[in-house]
Amino acid sequence: MLRRGGGRRHAAHGAVRALARRGGVTERAVVIGLGRSGLACARVLAGDGYEVLVVDGRDDALLREVAAALPGTVQAQLGGYDPDVVRGAAIVCPSPGVPWTAPELDLARTLGIPVRSEMSLVFERCRGRIVGITGTNGKTTTTSLCAAVIARDGRRVHLGGNIGDTILDRLDDVGSGDWVVLELSSFQLESVDQPRCEIAAVLNISPDHLDRHGTLAAYIAAKQRIVEHAVSCTVLGWDDPVTRAMAAASSAPVRFFGSALEGVDGATVDGDTVTIVEAGATEPVIPVADIPLFGAHNVLNVLAATAVGQAAGVAKSDIAAAVREFTAVPHRLQVVLDSGGVLWINDSKATNVDAATRALQSFDRPIIWIGGGHTKGVAPDELADAVAHAARFAILNGDTAAELDAALAQRGYGERAVVADQHSAVALAAQMARPGDVVLLAPGYSSFDQFRNFDERGSAFAETVRAIAAGRAR
DSSP: OOOOOOOOOOTTSOOOOOOOOSTTOOOEEEEEOOSHHHHHHHHHHHHHTOEEEEEESOOOHHHHHHHHTSOTTEEEEESOOOGGGGTTOSEEEEOTTSOTTOHHHHHHHHTTOOBOOHHHHHHHHOOSEEEEEEOSSSHHHHHHHHHHHHHTTTOOEEEEESSSSOSGGGGGGOOTTOEEEEEOOHHHHHTOSOOOOSEEEEOOOOSOOHHHHSSHHHHHHHHHHHHHTOSSEEEEESSSHHHHHGGGGOSSOEEEESSSOOSOOEEEEETTEEEEEETTEEEEEEEGGGOOSSSHHHHHHHHHHHHHHHHTTOOHHHHHHHHHHOOOOTTSSEEEEEETTEEEEEOTTOOSHHHHHHHHTTOSSOEEEEEOOBOOSOOSHHHHHHHHHHOSEEEEOSTTHHHHHHHHHHTTOOOEEEOSSHHHHHHHHHHHOOTTOEEEEOOSSBSTTTSSSHHHHHHHHHHHHHHHHHHHHO
8 A cells, every 4th residue: 555654755856846937837748649748748838837739640539538537728639740840939949759869859959948758747747766677578566565674564655657557747746845756767767857766766678769879879778767867876787797786876775685695785686585695694575486577577676666765775674575466467467368378478568578587488388489579670589599498389479470470481480370460369378278377468660560558459369368268158
Protein backbone atom coordinates (compact mmCIF):
# COMPACT_ATOMS: atom_id res chain seq x y z
CA MET A 1 0.00 0.00 0.00
CA LEU A 2 1.30 3.47 -0.86
CA ARG A 3 0.72 5.67 2.19
CA ARG A 4 1.64 9.11 3.47
CA GLY A 5 4.93 9.53 5.33
CA GLY A 6 7.53 12.10 6.29
CA GLY A 7 10.81 13.18 4.73
CA ARG A 8 12.74 16.27 3.79
CA ARG A 9 12.10 18.39 0.74
CA HIS A 10 14.40 17.56 -2.17
CA ALA A 11 16.24 20.80 -2.91
CA ALA A 12 16.76 19.99 -6.57
CA HIS A 13 13.07 20.46 -7.39
CA GLY A 14 10.92 23.55 -7.00
CA ALA A 15 7.27 23.92 -6.13
CA VAL A 16 4.52 23.33 -8.67
CA ARG A 17 4.34 26.52 -10.69
CA ALA A 18 3.00 27.88 -13.96
CA LEU A 19 5.37 29.14 -16.61
CA ALA A 20 5.61 32.95 -16.85
CA ARG A 21 3.30 34.90 -19.14
CA ARG A 22 3.82 38.35 -20.56
CA GLY A 23 1.95 41.25 -18.99
CA GLY A 24 -1.04 39.17 -18.01
CA VAL A 25 -1.90 38.50 -21.67
CA THR A 26 -3.20 35.00 -22.37
CA GLU A 27 -0.62 33.17 -24.43
CA ARG A 28 -0.80 30.13 -26.67
CA ALA A 29 0.69 26.72 -26.00
CA VAL A 30 1.10 24.11 -28.76
CA VAL A 31 1.02 20.44 -27.78
CA ILE A 32 2.15 17.96 -30.44
CA GLY A 33 0.60 14.52 -30.16
CA LEU A 34 -2.68 13.47 -28.58
CA GLY A 35 -1.37 10.47 -26.64
CA ARG A 36 -1.31 10.15 -22.84
CA SER A 37 1.62 12.53 -22.47
CA GLY A 38 0.11 15.13 -24.80
CA LEU A 39 -3.22 14.96 -22.99
CA ALA A 40 -1.50 15.57 -19.65
CA CYS A 41 0.36 18.59 -21.06
CA ALA A 42 -2.84 19.98 -22.57
CA ARG A 43 -4.80 19.67 -19.33
CA VAL A 44 -2.05 21.17 -17.17
CA LEU A 45 -1.25 24.05 -19.51
CA ALA A 46 -4.94 24.86 -19.86
CA GLY A 47 -5.10 24.93 -16.07
CA ASP A 48 -2.15 27.34 -16.09
CA GLY A 49 -4.25 29.73 -18.20
CA TYR A 50 -2.80 29.10 -21.66
CA GLU A 51 -4.89 28.84 -24.78
CA VAL A 52 -3.88 25.36 -25.87
CA LEU A 53 -3.77 23.93 -29.38
CA VAL A 54 -3.20 20.17 -29.64
CA VAL A 55 -2.16 18.83 -33.05
CA ASP A 56 -1.81 15.25 -34.25
CA GLY A 57 -1.06 13.75 -37.65
CA ARG A 58 -3.60 11.00 -37.00
CA ASP A 59 -7.37 11.27 -37.22
CA ASP A 60 -9.76 8.54 -36.15
CA ALA A 61 -12.90 8.07 -34.10
CA LEU A 62 -11.01 7.30 -30.89
CA LEU A 63 -8.85 10.44 -31.16
CA ARG A 64 -11.91 12.57 -31.82
CA GLU A 65 -13.55 11.16 -28.71
CA VAL A 66 -10.43 11.90 -26.67
CA ALA A 67 -10.21 15.43 -28.07
CA ALA A 68 -13.86 16.10 -27.29
CA ALA A 69 -13.23 15.35 -23.60
CA LEU A 70 -10.51 18.03 -23.27
CA PRO A 71 -11.21 21.30 -21.42
CA GLY A 72 -13.12 23.91 -23.40
CA THR A 73 -10.08 26.16 -23.71
CA VAL A 74 -8.22 23.44 -25.63
CA GLN A 75 -8.53 23.22 -29.41
CA ALA A 76 -7.60 20.06 -31.32
CA GLN A 77 -6.36 19.83 -34.91
CA LEU A 78 -6.27 16.27 -36.21
CA GLY A 79 -5.16 14.74 -39.50
CA GLY A 80 -1.90 16.64 -40.01
CA TYR A 81 -0.19 19.93 -39.31
CA ASP A 82 2.53 22.18 -40.70
CA PRO A 83 5.77 22.85 -38.79
CA ASP A 84 4.74 26.54 -38.84
CA VAL A 85 2.04 25.68 -36.31
CA VAL A 86 4.53 26.58 -33.58
CA ARG A 87 4.84 30.22 -34.71
CA GLY A 88 3.49 32.62 -32.13
CA ALA A 89 3.42 30.02 -29.35
CA ALA A 90 4.75 30.78 -25.88
CA ILE A 91 5.63 27.11 -25.30
CA VAL A 92 5.71 23.94 -27.39
CA CYS A 93 5.21 20.52 -25.78
CA PRO A 94 5.94 17.44 -27.93
CA SER A 95 4.89 13.92 -27.00
CA PRO A 96 7.70 11.37 -26.52
CA GLY A 97 7.01 9.84 -29.93
CA VAL A 98 7.93 13.12 -31.66
CA PRO A 99 11.67 13.06 -32.53
CA TRP A 100 13.56 15.68 -30.53
CA THR A 101 15.03 16.88 -33.85
CA ALA A 102 11.65 17.18 -35.64
CA PRO A 103 11.36 20.22 -37.98
CA GLU A 104 8.65 21.87 -35.89
CA LEU A 105 10.81 21.63 -32.76
CA ASP A 106 13.88 22.96 -34.55
CA LEU A 107 11.78 25.87 -35.80
CA ALA A 108 10.51 26.58 -32.27
CA ARG A 109 14.06 26.68 -30.95
CA THR A 110 15.15 28.96 -33.78
CA LEU A 111 12.31 31.31 -32.86
CA GLY A 112 13.31 31.24 -29.19
CA ILE A 113 10.19 29.36 -28.12
CA PRO A 114 10.71 27.05 -25.10
CA VAL A 115 10.30 23.37 -25.98
CA ARG A 116 9.21 21.31 -23.00
CA SER A 117 8.20 17.66 -22.89
CA GLU A 118 5.82 16.34 -20.27
CA MET A 119 8.79 14.92 -18.38
CA SER A 120 10.76 18.16 -18.48
CA LEU A 121 7.74 19.91 -16.93
CA VAL A 122 7.65 17.19 -14.26
CA PHE A 123 11.30 17.75 -13.35
CA GLU A 124 10.79 21.53 -13.27
CA ARG A 125 7.68 21.41 -11.10
CA CYS A 126 7.92 18.33 -8.88
CA ARG A 127 8.19 19.00 -5.14
CA GLY A 128 8.93 15.40 -4.20
CA ARG A 129 12.08 13.29 -4.03
CA ILE A 130 12.54 11.70 -7.44
CA VAL A 131 13.87 8.20 -8.02
CA GLY A 132 14.53 7.69 -11.73
CA ILE A 133 14.94 4.23 -13.28
CA THR A 134 16.18 3.72 -16.83
CA GLY A 135 17.92 1.07 -18.92
CA THR A 136 16.99 -1.09 -21.88
CA ASN A 137 15.15 -3.91 -20.12
CA GLY A 138 13.54 -4.48 -16.75
CA LYS A 139 12.57 -0.84 -16.21
CA THR A 140 8.89 -1.36 -15.51
CA THR A 141 9.30 -4.29 -13.12
CA THR A 142 12.21 -2.61 -11.30
CA THR A 143 10.40 0.73 -11.07
CA SER A 144 7.34 -1.00 -9.62
CA LEU A 145 9.56 -2.95 -7.20
CA CYS A 146 11.33 0.25 -6.10
CA ALA A 147 7.99 1.96 -5.44
CA ALA A 148 6.83 -1.02 -3.37
CA VAL A 149 10.12 -1.17 -1.43
CA ILE A 150 10.15 2.55 -0.57
CA ALA A 151 6.45 2.54 0.35
CA ARG A 152 6.76 -0.53 2.58
CA ASP A 153 7.66 1.45 5.72
CA GLY A 154 4.81 3.93 5.32
CA ARG A 155 6.27 6.60 3.07
CA ARG A 156 3.99 8.19 0.51
CA VAL A 157 5.06 7.12 -2.99
CA HIS A 158 3.83 8.12 -6.45
CA LEU A 159 4.59 5.82 -9.40
CA GLY A 160 4.80 7.25 -12.92
CA GLY A 161 6.87 8.21 -15.92
CA ASN A 162 6.68 5.62 -18.68
CA ILE A 163 4.39 3.46 -16.55
CA GLY A 164 0.77 3.82 -15.49
CA ASP A 165 -0.98 7.18 -15.36
CA THR A 166 0.86 10.35 -16.36
CA ILE A 167 2.53 12.09 -13.43
CA LEU A 168 2.39 15.71 -14.64
CA ASP A 169 -1.31 16.11 -13.95
CA ARG A 170 -0.91 14.46 -10.51
CA LEU A 171 1.78 16.82 -9.21
CA ASP A 172 -0.66 18.86 -7.12
CA ASP A 173 -0.97 15.75 -4.93
CA VAL A 174 2.80 15.40 -4.46
CA GLY A 175 4.09 16.79 -1.17
CA SER A 176 7.63 17.86 -0.40
CA GLY A 177 8.24 14.73 1.66
CA ASP A 178 6.77 12.35 -0.90
CA TRP A 179 8.77 10.04 -3.13
CA VAL A 180 8.15 10.01 -6.89
CA VAL A 181 9.42 6.86 -8.59
CA LEU A 182 9.69 7.27 -12.36
CA GLU A 183 10.37 4.84 -15.18
CA LEU A 184 12.28 6.94 -17.72
CA SER A 185 12.80 6.03 -21.38
CA SER A 186 15.58 7.34 -23.59
CA PHE A 187 12.95 9.41 -25.41
CA GLN A 188 11.98 11.08 -22.16
CA LEU A 189 15.53 11.61 -20.92
CA GLU A 190 16.75 13.26 -24.11
CA SER A 191 14.00 15.86 -23.69
CA VAL A 192 14.94 16.99 -20.15
CA ASP A 193 17.67 19.61 -19.75
CA GLN A 194 18.61 18.51 -16.23
CA PRO A 195 17.02 15.21 -15.16
CA ARG A 196 17.97 15.58 -11.49
CA CYS A 197 17.00 12.53 -9.46
CA GLU A 198 17.74 12.04 -5.79
CA ILE A 199 18.44 8.42 -6.71
CA ALA A 200 19.20 7.57 -10.35
CA ALA A 201 19.48 4.00 -11.65
CA VAL A 202 20.62 2.58 -14.99
CA LEU A 203 19.92 -1.14 -15.17
CA ASN A 204 21.50 -2.36 -18.40
CA ILE A 205 22.16 -1.36 -22.01
CA SER A 206 21.60 -3.27 -25.24
CA PRO A 207 20.84 -2.00 -28.77
CA ASP A 208 17.34 -0.52 -28.93
CA HIS A 209 15.52 2.37 -30.58
CA LEU A 210 18.31 2.80 -33.12
CA ASP A 211 15.66 3.93 -35.60
CA ARG A 212 15.21 6.96 -33.30
CA HIS A 213 18.71 7.63 -31.94
CA GLY A 214 20.71 6.63 -35.02
CA THR A 215 23.65 5.04 -33.19
CA LEU A 216 24.19 2.96 -30.08
CA ALA A 217 26.48 5.69 -28.74
CA ALA A 218 23.67 8.25 -28.97
CA TYR A 219 21.28 5.87 -27.23
CA ILE A 220 23.80 5.28 -24.41
CA ALA A 221 24.37 9.03 -24.07
CA ALA A 222 20.63 9.61 -23.63
CA LYS A 223 20.51 7.04 -20.83
CA GLN A 224 23.65 8.36 -19.13
CA ARG A 225 22.14 11.82 -18.66
CA ILE A 226 20.32 10.55 -15.58
CA VAL A 227 23.69 9.57 -14.07
CA GLU A 228 25.29 12.93 -14.83
CA HIS A 229 22.57 14.75 -12.86
CA ALA A 230 22.12 12.35 -9.92
CA VAL A 231 21.89 14.17 -6.59
CA SER A 232 22.30 11.71 -3.68
CA CYS A 233 23.05 8.30 -5.18
CA THR A 234 23.55 6.49 -8.50
CA VAL A 235 22.69 2.79 -8.83
CA LEU A 236 24.29 0.91 -11.73
CA GLY A 237 24.31 -2.60 -13.13
CA TRP A 238 27.68 -4.22 -12.34
CA ASP A 239 27.44 -7.12 -14.80
CA ASP A 240 26.98 -4.82 -17.81
CA PRO A 241 30.30 -3.16 -18.75
CA VAL A 242 28.47 -0.19 -20.29
CA THR A 243 26.49 0.67 -17.16
CA ARG A 244 29.44 -0.09 -14.89
CA ALA A 245 31.54 2.43 -16.82
CA MET A 246 28.90 5.11 -16.25
CA ALA A 247 30.12 5.42 -12.66
CA ALA A 248 32.80 7.80 -13.92
CA ALA A 249 30.07 10.24 -14.98
CA SER A 250 28.41 10.40 -11.55
CA SER A 251 29.24 13.10 -9.04
CA ALA A 252 26.98 11.32 -6.53
CA PRO A 253 28.05 8.20 -4.60
CA VAL A 254 27.56 5.00 -6.60
CA ARG A 255 26.09 1.67 -5.56
CA PHE A 256 26.09 -1.34 -7.86
CA PHE A 257 23.94 -4.43 -8.23
CA GLY A 258 25.00 -7.66 -9.87
CA SER A 259 25.99 -11.27 -9.57
CA ALA A 260 29.55 -10.82 -8.27
CA LEU A 261 30.42 -7.40 -6.85
CA GLU A 262 34.11 -6.74 -6.31
CA GLY A 263 35.15 -4.10 -3.80
CA VAL A 264 32.06 -1.94 -4.19
CA ASP A 265 28.86 -1.25 -2.24
CA GLY A 266 25.46 -2.42 -3.41
CA ALA A 267 23.42 -5.62 -3.72
CA THR A 268 24.42 -9.08 -4.92
CA VAL A 269 23.62 -12.78 -4.54
CA ASP A 270 25.76 -14.64 -2.00
CA GLY A 271 25.11 -18.35 -2.34
CA ASP A 272 21.33 -18.51 -2.55
CA THR A 273 20.58 -15.21 -0.78
CA VAL A 274 20.10 -11.60 -1.90
CA THR A 275 22.68 -9.68 0.09
CA ILE A 276 23.54 -6.06 0.78
CA VAL A 277 27.24 -5.14 0.62
CA GLU A 278 28.35 -2.10 2.62
CA ALA A 279 32.01 -1.18 3.26
CA GLY A 280 33.06 -4.79 2.74
CA ALA A 281 30.48 -6.24 5.13
CA THR A 282 27.54 -8.34 3.89
CA GLU A 283 24.03 -8.58 5.31
CA PRO A 284 21.38 -11.05 4.07
CA VAL A 285 18.06 -9.69 2.81
CA ILE A 286 15.96 -12.48 1.28
CA PRO A 287 16.48 -15.99 -0.12
CA VAL A 288 16.43 -16.07 -3.93
CA ALA A 289 13.86 -18.85 -3.66
CA ASP A 290 11.42 -16.36 -2.10
CA ILE A 291 11.41 -14.09 -5.17
CA PRO A 292 7.94 -14.58 -6.73
CA LEU A 293 9.00 -13.84 -10.33
CA PHE A 294 10.20 -15.96 -13.26
CA GLY A 295 13.75 -15.78 -14.57
CA ALA A 296 17.32 -14.88 -13.61
CA HIS A 297 16.79 -11.40 -15.00
CA ASN A 298 14.14 -10.78 -12.35
CA VAL A 299 16.72 -11.64 -9.69
CA LEU A 300 18.75 -8.75 -11.11
CA ASN A 301 15.65 -6.54 -10.97
CA VAL A 302 15.27 -7.41 -7.28
CA LEU A 303 18.96 -6.64 -6.70
CA ALA A 304 18.47 -3.23 -8.33
CA ALA A 305 15.44 -2.50 -6.16
CA THR A 306 17.39 -3.65 -3.10
CA ALA A 307 20.23 -1.23 -3.91
CA VAL A 308 17.74 1.59 -4.44
CA GLY A 309 15.98 0.73 -1.18
CA GLN A 310 19.33 0.71 0.58
CA ALA A 311 20.11 4.17 -0.84
CA ALA A 312 16.68 5.41 0.29
CA GLY A 313 17.24 4.16 3.85
CA VAL A 314 14.70 1.32 3.76
CA ALA A 315 15.27 -1.42 6.36
CA LYS A 316 16.29 -4.87 5.10
CA SER A 317 13.16 -6.42 6.60
CA ASP A 318 10.95 -4.01 4.66
CA ILE A 319 12.84 -4.66 1.42
CA ALA A 320 12.33 -8.40 1.90
CA ALA A 321 8.64 -8.02 2.72
CA ALA A 322 8.02 -5.82 -0.33
CA VAL A 323 9.70 -8.35 -2.62
CA ARG A 324 7.75 -11.30 -1.17
CA GLU A 325 4.45 -9.43 -1.64
CA PHE A 326 5.22 -8.32 -5.20
CA THR A 327 3.23 -9.64 -8.16
CA ALA A 328 4.24 -9.64 -11.82
CA VAL A 329 3.55 -6.46 -13.75
CA PRO A 330 1.07 -6.93 -16.63
CA HIS A 331 2.69 -7.93 -19.94
CA ARG A 332 6.03 -8.82 -18.25
CA LEU A 333 6.30 -12.62 -18.03
CA GLN A 334 2.69 -12.58 -16.84
CA VAL A 335 0.90 -15.90 -16.46
CA VAL A 336 -2.25 -15.78 -18.60
CA LEU A 337 -3.41 -19.36 -18.21
CA ASP A 338 -2.14 -22.64 -16.77
CA SER A 339 -4.41 -25.32 -18.16
CA GLY A 340 -4.03 -28.87 -19.40
CA GLY A 341 -0.35 -28.83 -18.46
CA VAL A 342 0.35 -25.87 -20.79
CA LEU A 343 1.57 -22.56 -19.34
CA TRP A 344 0.66 -19.47 -21.41
CA ILE A 345 2.93 -16.48 -20.75
CA ASN A 346 2.39 -12.89 -21.87
CA ASP A 347 5.67 -10.98 -22.21
CA SER A 348 4.43 -8.45 -24.75
CA LYS A 349 6.76 -5.85 -23.21
CA ALA A 350 9.70 -7.83 -24.68
CA THR A 351 10.02 -5.33 -27.53
CA ASN A 352 13.72 -5.88 -28.24
CA VAL A 353 16.20 -8.71 -28.72
CA ASP A 354 17.63 -8.68 -25.21
CA ALA A 355 14.23 -8.77 -23.51
CA ALA A 356 13.01 -11.62 -25.72
CA THR A 357 16.23 -13.55 -25.10
CA ARG A 358 15.86 -13.19 -21.33
CA ALA A 359 12.28 -14.43 -21.57
CA LEU A 360 13.41 -17.47 -23.57
CA GLN A 361 15.99 -18.21 -20.87
CA SER A 362 13.45 -18.04 -18.04
CA PHE A 363 11.95 -21.52 -18.37
CA ASP A 364 13.25 -25.07 -18.06
CA ARG A 365 10.31 -26.44 -20.06
CA PRO A 366 9.83 -26.80 -23.83
CA ILE A 367 8.85 -23.45 -25.38
CA ILE A 368 6.55 -22.61 -28.25
CA TRP A 369 7.65 -19.07 -29.05
CA ILE A 370 5.41 -16.43 -30.65
CA GLY A 371 7.44 -13.53 -32.06
CA GLY A 372 7.80 -10.82 -34.65
CA GLY A 373 6.49 -7.30 -35.01
CA HIS A 374 7.57 -3.83 -36.09
CA THR A 375 11.33 -3.36 -36.50
CA LYS A 376 13.43 -0.85 -34.57
CA GLY A 377 16.30 -1.13 -37.03
CA VAL A 378 18.07 -4.04 -35.33
CA ALA A 379 19.09 -7.11 -37.38
CA PRO A 380 17.35 -10.42 -36.52
CA ASP A 381 20.49 -12.54 -36.09
CA GLU A 382 20.88 -12.44 -32.30
CA LEU A 383 17.20 -13.11 -31.77
CA ALA A 384 17.30 -15.99 -34.25
CA ASP A 385 20.24 -17.49 -32.33
CA ALA A 386 18.29 -17.29 -29.06
CA VAL A 387 15.14 -18.81 -30.57
CA ALA A 388 17.04 -21.64 -32.26
CA HIS A 389 18.71 -22.46 -28.95
CA ALA A 390 15.70 -22.27 -26.62
CA ALA A 391 12.43 -22.86 -28.51
CA ARG A 392 10.86 -26.18 -29.44
CA PHE A 393 8.84 -24.40 -32.12
CA ALA A 394 8.70 -20.79 -33.39
CA ILE A 395 5.57 -19.10 -34.73
CA LEU A 396 6.37 -15.90 -36.61
CA ASN A 397 4.02 -13.04 -37.48
CA GLY A 398 4.08 -9.33 -38.17
CA ASP A 399 6.29 -7.10 -40.32
CA THR A 400 9.51 -8.90 -39.39
CA ALA A 401 8.24 -12.45 -39.89
CA ALA A 402 9.98 -12.86 -43.26
CA GLU A 403 13.40 -11.70 -42.04
CA LEU A 404 13.14 -13.85 -38.92
CA ASP A 405 12.10 -16.82 -41.03
CA ALA A 406 15.12 -16.34 -43.28
CA ALA A 407 17.48 -15.97 -40.30
CA LEU A 408 16.17 -19.17 -38.70
CA ALA A 409 16.45 -21.02 -42.00
CA GLN A 410 20.11 -19.98 -42.26
CA ARG A 411 20.67 -21.65 -38.90
CA GLY A 412 19.05 -24.89 -40.01
CA TYR A 413 16.14 -24.40 -37.62
CA GLY A 414 13.16 -26.12 -39.22
CA GLU A 415 10.57 -26.15 -36.44
CA ARG A 416 8.88 -22.91 -37.41
CA ALA A 417 5.85 -21.45 -39.15
CA VAL A 418 4.87 -18.05 -40.52
CA VAL A 419 1.28 -16.92 -39.97
CA ALA A 420 -0.72 -13.83 -40.90
CA ASP A 421 -1.17 -12.23 -37.48
CA GLN A 422 -1.00 -12.75 -33.75
CA HIS A 423 -4.49 -14.26 -33.52
CA SER A 424 -3.43 -16.92 -36.02
CA ALA A 425 -0.23 -17.49 -34.05
CA VAL A 426 -2.15 -18.19 -30.85
CA ALA A 427 -4.52 -20.52 -32.67
CA LEU A 428 -1.59 -22.51 -34.11
CA ALA A 429 0.14 -22.62 -30.72
CA ALA A 430 -3.01 -24.03 -29.16
CA GLN A 431 -3.03 -26.84 -31.76
CA MET A 432 0.64 -27.67 -31.23
CA ALA A 433 1.03 -27.32 -27.45
CA ARG A 434 1.59 -30.46 -25.39
CA PRO A 435 1.40 -30.95 -21.61
CA GLY A 436 4.60 -29.55 -20.14
CA ASP A 437 4.99 -26.82 -22.78
CA VAL A 438 5.23 -23.08 -22.27
CA VAL A 439 3.61 -20.92 -24.94
CA LEU A 440 5.57 -17.69 -24.75
CA LEU A 441 4.63 -14.37 -26.35
CA ALA A 442 7.96 -12.50 -26.24
CA PRO A 443 7.97 -10.81 -29.65
CA GLY A 444 11.39 -9.12 -29.70
CA TYR A 445 9.88 -6.20 -31.63
CA SER A 446 7.50 -3.32 -31.05
CA SER A 447 3.78 -3.74 -31.64
CA PHE A 448 2.97 -0.97 -34.10
CA ASP A 449 2.43 -3.23 -37.11
CA GLN A 450 -0.74 -4.68 -35.59
CA PHE A 451 -1.48 -2.80 -32.36
CA ARG A 452 -1.30 0.68 -30.86
CA ASN A 453 1.11 -0.40 -28.13
CA PHE A 454 2.47 -3.42 -26.27
CA ASP A 455 -0.38 -3.23 -23.73
CA GLU A 456 -2.97 -3.72 -26.45
CA ARG A 457 -0.90 -6.54 -27.96
CA GLY A 458 -0.60 -8.33 -24.62
CA SER A 459 -4.27 -7.88 -23.81
CA ALA A 460 -5.25 -9.23 -27.23
CA PHE A 461 -2.99 -12.25 -26.66
CA ALA A 462 -4.59 -12.96 -23.27
CA GLU A 463 -8.09 -12.53 -24.64
CA THR A 464 -7.44 -14.94 -27.53
CA VAL A 465 -5.84 -17.53 -25.24
CA ARG A 466 -8.79 -17.47 -22.83
CA ALA A 467 -11.32 -17.57 -25.67
CA ILE A 468 -9.68 -20.64 -27.21
CA ALA A 469 -9.52 -22.34 -23.81
CA ALA A 470 -13.18 -21.55 -23.12
CA GLY A 471 -14.16 -22.95 -26.50
CA ARG A 472 -12.37 -26.21 -25.77
CA ALA A 473 -14.02 -26.48 -22.36
CA ARG A 474 -17.53 -26.39 -23.84
